[in-house]
Amino acid sequence: GQQVMQIPQYQHVQEGEDFTTYCNSSTTLSNIQWYKQRPGGHPVFLIQLVKSGEVKKQKRLTFQFGEAKKNSSLHITATQTTDVGTYFCAGPLGTSGSRLTFGEGTQLTVNP
Amino acid sequence: DTGVSQNPRHKITKRGQNVTFRCDPISEHNRLYWYRQTLGQGPEFLTYFQNEAQLEKSRLLSDRFSAERPKGSFSTLEIQRTEQGDSAMYLCASSQGGGRRTQYFGPGTRLLVL
Numbered sequence: 001g002q003q004v005m006q007i008p009q010y011q012h013v014q015e016g017e018d019f020t021t022y023c024n025s026s027t028t029l030s031n032i033q034w035y036k037q038r039p040g041g042h043p044v045f046l047i048q049l050v051k052s053g054e055v056k057k058q059k060r061l062t063f064q065f066g067e068a069k070k071n072s073s074l075h076i077t078a079t080q081t082t083d084v085g086t087y088f089c090a091g092p093l094g095t096s097g098s099r100l101t102f103g104e105g106t107q108l109t110v111n112p
Numbered sequence: 113d114t115g116v117s118q119n120p121r122h123k124i125t126k127r128g129q130n131v132t133f134r135c136d137p138i139s140e141h142n143r144l145y146w147y148r149q150t151l152g153q154g155p156e157f158l159t160y161f162q163n164e165a166q167l168e169k170s171r172l173l174s175d176r177f178s179a180e181r182p183k184g185s186f187s188t189l190e191i192q193r194t195e196q197g198d199s200a201m202y203l204c205a206s207s208q209g210g211g212r213r214t215q216y217f218g219p220g221t222r223l224l225v226l
Contacts, residue, residue: 098168
């Protein structure tokens, strides 16, 4: 079936190091969304990418949507302890295009 | 607070019991979604409503699960004859429209079936 895959599953970094998580879809996506989930929390929307090759920045976070609209990445520059959490990508798959299919997430831990 | 709210936040029940969860979406949102999340996994889609109409259901939604949104506002998710495998976080999300519309998640109901 249609899938969204994410790597790596876990990433441990020292504070100040950079972090990148990658997302790949088995099919072309109309858009891709990124969420952050803190430990014990719920997914919080970060951003949506729609256009092929789109790049968006939010402070230290850079989001990219691939040219073929099948892959995406999230890069955090100079991580801080507040960046700790699991980062999920999600794409609208299925016949209606309304259900979000989430990747398994990348769990980021930041050592101070 | 005008975000998505869910009640209860935690539920412990014994196997075989029925449980019901409630979700109140953001007031102007016409779409409401239910997802299930187990430890270490991303949320998995269960079902969604547009207004009061249930438009899509996942294979994960067995016949023990039923969801309603009777007046197109709040929604309930009922699990009958709970099993230990039903233990998970049940997340509700809402959006104004579908497709490219952002889904905003509630805090979830964490279910533990003993």
